[in-house]
Amino acid sequence: LLSGLKSRMPEGLAILRMGFRWLQHGLRRTVREIHPDILHGHFVSEHGFYASLAGFSPLVVSAWGSDIMIYPRASPVNRLLVTYALRRSALVHSVAPVLSAKIRELGVPPERILTLPFGVNEGLLDLRAAPRSRPGPVLINTKMLHDVYNFPTLIRAVARLRTRYPTLLLKLSGDGPLRGELERLVEESGLRQHVEFLGVVPRAQLLEHLASADAFVSPSFSEGASVSLLEAMAVGVIPVVSDIPANREWVVHGQNGFLAPPTDEQTLAQAIEAALTRSPEWKQEAVSRNQAMIRARALWTDQMRRMEAAYQELLR
Numbered sequence: 001l002l003s004g005l006k007s008r009m010p011e012g013l014a015i016l017r018m019g020f021r022w023l024q025h026g027l028r029r030t031v032r033e034i035h036p037d038i039l040h041g042h043f044v045s046e047h048g049f050y051a052s053l054a055g056f057s058p059l060v061v062s063a064w065g066s067d068i069m070i071y072p073r074a075s076p077v078n079r080l081l082v083t084y085a086l087r088r089s090a091l092v093h094s095v096a097p098v099l100s101a102k103i104r105e106l107g108v109p110p111e112r113i114l115t116l117p118f119g120v121n122e123g124l125l126d127l128r129a130a131p132r133s134r135p136g137p138v139l140i141n142t143k144m145l146h147d148v149y150n151f152p153t154l155i156r157a158v159a160r161l162r163t164r165y166p167t168l169l170l171k172l173s174g175d176g177p178l179r180g181e182l183e184r185l186v187e188e189s190g191l192r193q194h195v196e197f198l199g200v201v202p203r204a205q206l207l208e209h210l211a212s213a214d215a216f217v218s219p220s221f222s223e224g225a226s227v228s229l230l231e232a233m234a235v236g237v238i239p240v241v242s243d244i245p246a247n248r249e250w251v252v253h254g255q256n257g258f259l260a261p262p263t264d265e266q267t268l269a270q271a272i273e274a275a276l277t278r279s280p281e282w283k284q285e286a287v288s289r290n291q292a293m294i295r296a297r298a299l300w301t302d303q304m305r306r307m308e309a310a311y312q313e314l315l316r
Contacts, residue, residue, distance in 0.1 A: 030054075044067040044085050095115075096225040098249070129211040140217070141218050146177065155185050174199075210237060219242045238287075255289065
């Protein structure tokens, strides 16, 4: 409804109002039936906004990334929806400091913002890679195939490396609306033997693919606190990610991974090569740094204890 009416003003606004009234009525009825202690909507521009229509208190919304960094900038209507949800929330959960700063700019006072990443399972720190069935370096990206994650730049960077690394393989685990387009790009680039589309795989199998890779590569345009990145760091895979504020919270270029501008395929290829050619001693130190960071800042159980404490404070 929202995406179909963005450009249809003012008749679009009239239809939106009717749609909101219908949605609001259904939400309020459902919330009355459940009678929760707290209503929590994730992703501010979608479920967070829907939850804000229910008129329930206390309301918590969670900001994940593009819902704050990209969506409000697309149109005045988008910004209105996001600010509506934020300002009706007793608590706004943000997964990254860069998001928290943007949320403050949208009018939310700092005392109503809780910054914490979702974190990862502690068991990932002890995950060991299974023996690989093929020679050559392996790259992996575990994100869904959406525009924001900038897969064309990743594929073109791999094309730049195939001559020096004839057995290089990029694994893409996930699915999405870009799959057909990306498969065509792989064919046109002559990379059929270098890119493998895994699709959506069971969790255990996904972690096996991740742990056996040499580098996690993601030139995404926008992030909050990327769970995919944190999982890669936890299992001991060197991260090569876009040089954006959210990723700089976790990766220091040349120390525990590598950063590259999102749209610069040549620099991304160079960063991938650096990850593949650093000494075993450097890699061991980088893995130690990353896993120590995960233990200190990004364990799921620790973060959920903080979230539970925030819930209890709201109820008091």
